Amino acid sequence: MTQHNPLEALAPGSTVGILGGGQLGRMLAQAAAKLGLRVHIYAPEETSPAAEVSDKATCGTYEDAASLTAFAESVDVVTYEFENVPGETARILAEHTLVRPSPKALAVSQDRLDEKNFLTGLGIRTAPFAPVDTLQDLEEALAKLGTPAILKTRRFGYDGKGQVKIDRSADAKAAFDALKGAPAILEGFVPFEKEVSVIAARAPDGSFAAYDVGENDHRHHILHTTTVPAALPAALADTAREMTRTLMDGLDYVGVIGVEFFILPDGETGSRLCINEFAPRVHNSGHWTMDACLVSQFEQHIRAICGWPLGSTKRHSDAVMLNLIGTDVEAWSSHAATPDRSVHLYGKHDPRPGRKMGHVTTIYHRQDR
Amino acid sequence: MTQHNPLEALAPGSTVGILGGGQLGRMLAQAAAKLGLRVHIYAPEETSPAAEVSDKATCGTYEDAASLTAFAESVDVVTYEFENVPGETARILAEHTLVRPSPKALAVSQDRLDEKNFLTGLGIRTAPFAPVDTLQDLEEALAKLGTPAILKTRRFGYDGKGQVKIDRSADAKAAFDALKGAPAILEGFVPFEKEVSVIAARAPDGSFAAYDVGENDHRHHILHTTTVPAALPAALADTAREMTRTLMDGLDYVGVIGVEFFILPDGETGSRLCINEFAPRVHNSGHWTMDACLVSQFEQHIRAICGWPLGSTKRHSDAVMLNLIGTDVEAWSSHAATPDRSVHLYGKHDPRPGRKMGHVTTIYHRQDR
Numbered sequence: 001m002t003q004h005n006p007l008e009a010l011a012p013g014s015t016v017g018i019l020g021g022g023q024l025g026r027m028l029a030q031a032a033a034k035l036g037l038r039v040h041i042y043a044p045e046e047t048s049p050a051a052e053v054s055d056k057a058t059c060g061t062y063e064d065a066a067s068l069t070a071f072a073e074s075v076d077v078v079t080y081e082f083e084n085v086p087g088e089t090a091r092i093l094a095e096h097t098l099v100r101p102s103p104k105a106l107a108v109s110q111d112r113l114d115e116k117n118f119l120t121g122l123g124i125r126t127a128p129f130a131p132v133d134t135l136q137d138l139e140e141a142l143a144k145l146g147t148p149a150i151l152k153t154r155r156f157g158y159d160g161k162g163q164v165k166i167d168r169s170a171d172a173k174a175a176f177d178a179l180k181g182a183p184a185i186l187e188g189f190v191p192f193e194k195e196v197s198v199i200a201a202r203a204p205d206g207s208f209a210a211y212d213v214g215e216n217d218h219r220h221h222i223l224h225t226t227t228v229p230a231a232l233p234a235a236l237a238d239t240a241r242e243m244t245r246t247l248m249d250g251l252d253y254v255g256v257i258g259v260e261f262f263i264l265p266d267g268e269t270g271s272r273l274c275i276n277e278f279a280p281r282v283h284n285s286g287h288w289t290m291d292a293c294l295v296s297q298f299e300q301h302i303r304a305i306c307g308w309p310l311g312s313t314k315r316h317s318d319a320v321m322l323n324l325i326g327t328d329v330e331a332w333s334s335h336a337a338t339p340d341r342s343v344h345l346y347g348k349h350d351p352r353p354g355r356k357m358g359h360v361t362t363i364y365h366r367q368d369r
Numbered sequence: 370m371t372q373h374n375p376l377e378a379l380a381p382g383s384t385v386g387i388l389g390g391g392q393l394g395r396m397l398a399q400a401a402a403k404l405g406l407r408v409h410i411y412a413p414e415e416t417s418p419a420a421e422v423s424d425k426a427t428c429g430t431y432e433d434a435a436s437l438t439a440f441a442e443s444v445d446v447v448t449y450e451f452e453n454v455p456g457e458t459a460r461i462l463a464e465h466t467l468v469r470p471s472p473k474a475l476a477v478s479q480d481r482l483d484e485k486n487f488l489t490g491l492g493i494r495t496a497p498f499a500p501v502d503t504l505q506d507l508e509e510a511l512a513k514l515g516t517p518a519i520l521k522t523r524r525f526g527y528d529g530k531g532q533v534k535i536d537r538s539a540d541a542k543a544a545f546d547a548l549k550g551a552p553a554i555l556e557g558f559v560p561f562e563k564e565v566s567v568i569a570a571r572a573p574d575g576s577f578a579a580y581d582v583g584e585n586d587h588r589h590h591i592l593h594t595t596t597v598p599a600a601l602p603a604a605l606a607d608t609a610r611e612m613t614r615t616l617m618d619g620l621d622y623v624g625v626i627g628v629e630f631f632i633l634p635d636g637e638t639g640s641r642l643c644i645n646e647f648a649p650r651v652h653n654s655g656h657w658t659m660d661a662c663l664v665s666q667f668e669q670h671i672r673a674i675c676g677w678p679l680g681s682t683k684r685h686s687d688a689v690m691l692n693l694i695g696t697d698v699e700a701w702s703s704h705a706a707t708p709d710r711s712v713h714l715y716g717k718h719d720p721r722p723g724r725k726m727g728h729v730t731t732i733y734h735r736q737d738r
Contacts, residue, residue, distance in 0.1 A: 030403075317685050
C-alpha cells in the first residue's frame with residue numbers, strides 16, 4: 001500500500017500479493033493466513049487453486065501495466081510462485097511496492113547462462129557449460145565439453161522442457177534445430193551419484209536458515225520423491241548449506257530459495273558439490289517441511305518477505321515426499337488410509353499427464369526407527 | 370448438491386459447507402483445502418476470518434430459510450463451528466444435505482440438562498445436578514446438593530457466561546434473579562484435581578480415533594493453556610478415551626468432539642472421571658494437534674464428515690498450547706522469534722478483552738527431553 005522501511009516487519013492484517021495461482025501460490029496463501037496476513041492473488045486465470053483459498057484475486061495478464069499497478073498499490077509486499085515472471089512485470093511492481101525476492105534474483109535465475117556465470121563468479125562449481133547462439137557455437141562447445149551433453153534453452157525451461165540430450169557430435173544439427181533458434185547453453189555431462197536440494201531462507205537483515213538436505217529422485221524429468229535426510233556425509237550437507245548461503249548473500253536475497261545440487265563421486269577432482277540450478281521461490285523438493293517441521297518452507301517464505309523472524313528449520317521426523325502426478329491422484333483414498341501419511345491435494349480438476357495434482361508425505365517418528 | 374450414500378466418501382473437489390465464520394471455521398476451511406475440497410462459509414457477517422480463506426461465502430442469518438436452503442443445495446455436506454446452531458436451522462439444512470454431526474448431537478449438547486441426563490443414562494458420571502425452573506426448585510436443589518454450587522442457564526452459556534456461583538443458600542434469590550428466569554440447572558461442587566479433555570473423532574462407519582489427553586488450565590473462565598500429555602495415570606487416560614467412545618456411539622456421532630473431564634482425587638468413591646461437558650465440534654483444547662500430530666483435529670473432522678478414513682492421532686512431539694486473548698496478540702513478534710513455537714493468528718482486527726485472537730503452540734522434540 002505504502003512504501004515501508006524494508007527492515008520493518010509487516011504486522012498481522014497486512015496483505016501479501018502473490019503472482020501466480022497454482023499449488024505453490026495456494027500453499028503460500030495458506031501459510032500467510034496462518035500468520036494472520038491477508039492474501040491477494042494475481043493470475044491470468046479466472047479461477048485458480050490459489051485464489052480459492054485467498055481473500056482477494058485479480059485476473060490479469062502479466063503485461064497489463066494498469067492492472068499490475070493497481071494490484072501493487074493494494075498490497076504490502078509482492079512475491080511470486082514461479083521464476084518466469086517477465087522482467088518488465090517485476091519492474092512495474094517494484095515501482096509501487098516491495099518485490100521479494102528482488103527482480104535481480106529473478107533475472108539471474110531466468111537465464112541459465114547468467115545463472116551459471118553468477119555461480120562460477122562466486123566460486124561455486126557448476127556443470128561445465130558454453131553459450132550457444134549458432135550451430136557453429138554448438139559444434140565448438142561439443143568439441144570442448146564432449147558427449148553426452150545437454151543443449152538447453154537459456155530461458156523458460158522447466159521439468160525437462162526446452163532441452164535436448166546430445167549423445168553424438170553428429171546429432172548437433174538436429175538438436176540445434178529442435179530449439180528453433182532460441183538462445184541456448186550447452187551443459188557438459190556431470191557423472192553425479194545423486195541429486196540433493198537445499199531449501200533455505202534469508203531475511204532482510206541477512207539472517208539465514210536452512211532445512212536439512214533432501215535427496216531427490218526424478219522420473220520423466222519430474223520430481224518423483226524427496227527423502228529426508230539425504231544419505232550424505234554430514235560435512236557435505238553442511239557445505240551444501242554454506243554454498244546456498246553464499247549464493248543468497250551474493251544476491252542479497254529475501255525469501256526462500258530451492259537449490260539443486262549434484263553430488264559427484266568421492267575421488268573426483270575438485271568439490272563433490274555442483275549446483276545444477278536454483279529456483280527463487282518455494283520448491284517442490286521442500287514440500288516435506290509441511291509435515292516434518294514446525295515451520296514449513298511456505299511459512300518461512302512468508303516470514304522472510306514480511307520481515308518476520310525466521311522460524312526454526314528443525315525436523316521432528318524423517319520424511320519421504322511423493323508427488324501425485326496426473327492420474328496418481330486417483331489413489332487419494334488409499335493414501336489417506338495409510339498411517340503416518342499426510343495428503344495434500346491442490347484442488348485441480350483435470351488430471352492431465354505430467355500435471356502436479358497433489359503430494360503425500362510419509363513421516364517416520366524418531367522412536368520408531 | 371445431491372443426497373449421497375452416507376457411507377460413501379466425498380471425493381476431492383466436493384464442497385464442504387460450514388456454518389459460522391470464526392477461527393474454528395477458518396481452521397476447518399484450511400484443512401478442507403489441504404484435502405482438495407472446496408469450502409462454502411455461511412455466516413451472518415459480511416466478512417469473517419473463515420470467509421477470507423474460503424472459496425465461497427454466503428452472508429445470511431440462521432433464520433433465513435430460503436438462504437439456508439440455497440446454501441444446503443450448493444454443498445455436499447454441512448458442518449458447524451459452534452454448538453448454538455438453532456435446531457430449526459439444522460432441520461432445514463438436513464432436509465437438503467448431510468448435516469454432520471447430526472442435529473441430535475447438537476440438540477443434546479445445547480441443553481445442559483439434556484446433556485447431563487444423556488450422559489448419566491450411558492452410565493457416565495457427571496457433577497451432581499438438578500433442574501431449576503423456579504426459586505423453589507433452586508432452594509430444594511441447594512438443600513440436596515449443598516454449597517458451593519453453580520447455577521447455569523440450560524442453554525447458550527459459554528466461557529463462563531450465563532452462570533452464577535452460589536456460596537451460601539442465602540444467595541439463592543440473587544442468583545436466580547441474575548439469570549432472569551431462563552431455564553436453569555444447579556450443578557453441585559466437584560472437588561476436582563484437574564480438568565483434562567479428550568479430542569476424538571468418529572466416522573460414519575463407526576470407526577473411532579482419539580488424540581492423547583490434554584490438561585487444561587483456565588483463567589477468567591477462558592481456556593489459557595492445554596498441555597499434552599496430561600499428567601495422568603495411563604489407565605485413567607485410556608478410560609477417558611473409552612468414555613468418549615461410549616458417548617459418541619450413543620449419539621451415532623460423526624465428526625470431531627471435544628469432551629471436558631474433571632479428574633477427582635484418588636480415594637473418592639466411584640469413578641475418578643466425571644464429564645463436565647462436551648462440544649459437538651472441534652475444540653480449543655485440541656489446537657495443539659495442528660503442530661504435534663500429522664493430522665490435526667481440523668483435518669480429522671473434515672475426514673470424518675466427508676467419510677474419508679480417519680487419520681492417525683499419533684503425537685510426534687509433546688506440546689503446550691497458549692491462547693492469545695485480547696491484547697495478548699500484540700506479542701506476536703516475540704512468539705514468532707521463539708524457537709519451537711508455532712504462531713496461529715486468526716485475522717481478527719479488533720483485540721477486544723476476552724476475544725480469542727490467536728494461539729501459539731510450543732513443541733518439545735522427543736530427543737530434547
